[in-house]
Amino acid sequence: MTVTATVNGQPVAITVDVRRTLLDLLREDLGLTGTKKGCDHGQCGACTVFVDGRRVLSCLKLAVTTSGQAVTTVEGLGTPDVLHPLQEAFMRYDAFQCGYCTSGQLMSALAVVADESLTTRDQIREAMSGNLCRCGAYQGIVEAIIEVKARSHAAGSEDATPDAIV
Incomplete structure (x- = not known):
């Protein structure tokens, strides 16, 4: 087909x-x-x-x-020369170690950033609970999401949709 x-x-x-x-x-x-x-x-x-x-x-x-x-x-998030804001935040907060889960974490994090109803660390952790990290980089992942959510919120709610974030 x-x-x-x-x-x-x-x-x-x-x-x-x-x-x-x-x-x-x-x-x-x-x-x-x-x-x-x-x-x-x-x-x-x-x-x-x-x-x-x-x-x-x-x-x-x-x-x-x-x-x-x-x-x-x-691969659709940024370029090697211009990273997506979440990719930059993941680097800043050491939100990965071995990197195997990172692509899935980034994609789920985009959805979390776009969801305005997720405002607390506990809500973010729950929303990300379907993505496992054997290295335990969860704290950095949550901090990266919080930073990008704050920037997206400051830029206006229309920038916080999955399509606009991607």
Whole structure:
């Protein structure tokens, strides 16, 4: 079956087996290896991406279900020369160590930044609880999110939507 979608702002049309996951399509067919395969069961969050502005676990989503949709991966956040504000904040707060979970953490963090109802550290931690970090960088991740949420809020609520943040 042919999947026609937009991936990181670029149109993509590719024929895939109907059983292929979005994660495998991204990594193996499109060469976008920033999205990681952790548990392959939807329990760790390493494979988190956006589909039409909503975070999804790409290891659980069939690629064919994304036809006509916009997919954003960690490669779509910034450039090597100009990092996304969350990427900068993750660096500033040592929000990663080995880095394996970082792409999923960043994608989930974008959704948390955009959600104006999440205002406390406990709410942020709960919203990020689907993303595991074996190195224990959770405190830095929360601090990075708080900083970017504060900047987004100061810039105006229209800047705090997933599409505007990406």
